[in-house]
Amino acid sequence: MPQNDPFSSNNFDSWAKSYDRDVQEQTRFPFNGYERVLETILKLAEPQAGHAVLDLGTGTGNLAIRFAGKDCKLWCTDFSEVMLEKAREKLPQAHFIVADLRAEWPPELSRSFDRIISAYVFHHFELDAKVNLCRELVTKHLAPNGKLIIADISFPDSSTMSGFAKSVGDLWEDEFYWLADESMDALKNAGMNVTYRQISPCAGIYLMKASNLS
Numbered sequence: 001m002p003q004n005d006p007f008s009s010n011n012f013d014s015w016a017k018s019y020d021r022d023v024q025e026q027t028r029f030p031f032n033g034y035e036r037v038l039e040t041i042l043k044l045a046e047p048q049a050g051h052a053v054l055d056l057g058t059g060t061g062n063l064a065i066r067f068a069g070k071d072c073k074l075w076c077t078d079f080s081e082v083m084l085e086k087a088r089e090k091l092p093q094a095h096f097i098v099a100d101l102r103a104e105w106p107p108e109l110s111r112s113f114d115r116i117i118s119a120y121v122f123h124h125f126e127l128d129a130k131v132n133l134c135r136e137l138v139t140k141h142l143a144p145n146g147k148l149i150i151a152d153i154s155f156p157d158s159s160t161m162s163g164f165a166k167s168v169g170d171l172w173e174d175e176f177y178w179l180a181d182e183s184m185d186a187l188k189n190a191g192m193n194v195t196y197r198q199i200s201p202c203a204g205i206y207l208m209k210a211s212n213l214s
């Protein structure tokens, strides 16, 4: 990782204590529509009891807990141990793996999953890294008929993002937010079977299905 990594686990360790309070600010950037986003992931996933579900960047477990409620088997991963401690309190039955998604894939996750889900994590990665990770997940870790569902801060295109940034003033922070037009092109060019849905002014969901990619 680069020195002075702006996206280090330390930043998230210190956020863990207030995180669940912060996401309740659902009319304020970046969590506009947070509950709706998580509920839509659950709906799109169509989870069944016994499904093996991998949640990437679990944080305090607010997405994973919805799948636990559907009797899925959960693997939760995050690079912040402090965030995962919070999740562990809510999900005593889940498997927890501390790992950085930018590093080597952890051996504990070398298997396939019926659903791979993630919320509010991939905007820390540049577009190429996002696409490469999605491709790896679909080709190496998704079961036949599996679904990869990535929800995140995402805008239809750069001009919509600029307008939105102005409207939120000082709350805005520049990160690698998804732009659906260029992201969909990049994902499709990488051979992915993908659809996109805008959920709130600043959040969207990318749904990818297992395909014949290899």
Ligand SMILES: C[S@@+](CC[C@H](N)C(=O)[O-])C[C@H]1O[C@@H](n2cnc3c(N)ncnc32)[C@H](O)[C@@H]1O
Pocket: 007, 009, 012, 013, 023, 056, 057, 058, 059, 060, 061, 062, 063, 077, 078, 079, 080, 083, 099, 100, 101, 102, 118, 119, 120, 121, 124
């Ligand atoms: C904004 S929180 C989202 C948490 C949860 N998914 C949710 O929707 O509430 C982002 C989470 O991603 C984790 N994260 C960020 N970059 C990561 C990386 N490179 N590898 C693993 N986890 C990462 C952070 O530690 C944090 O828990």
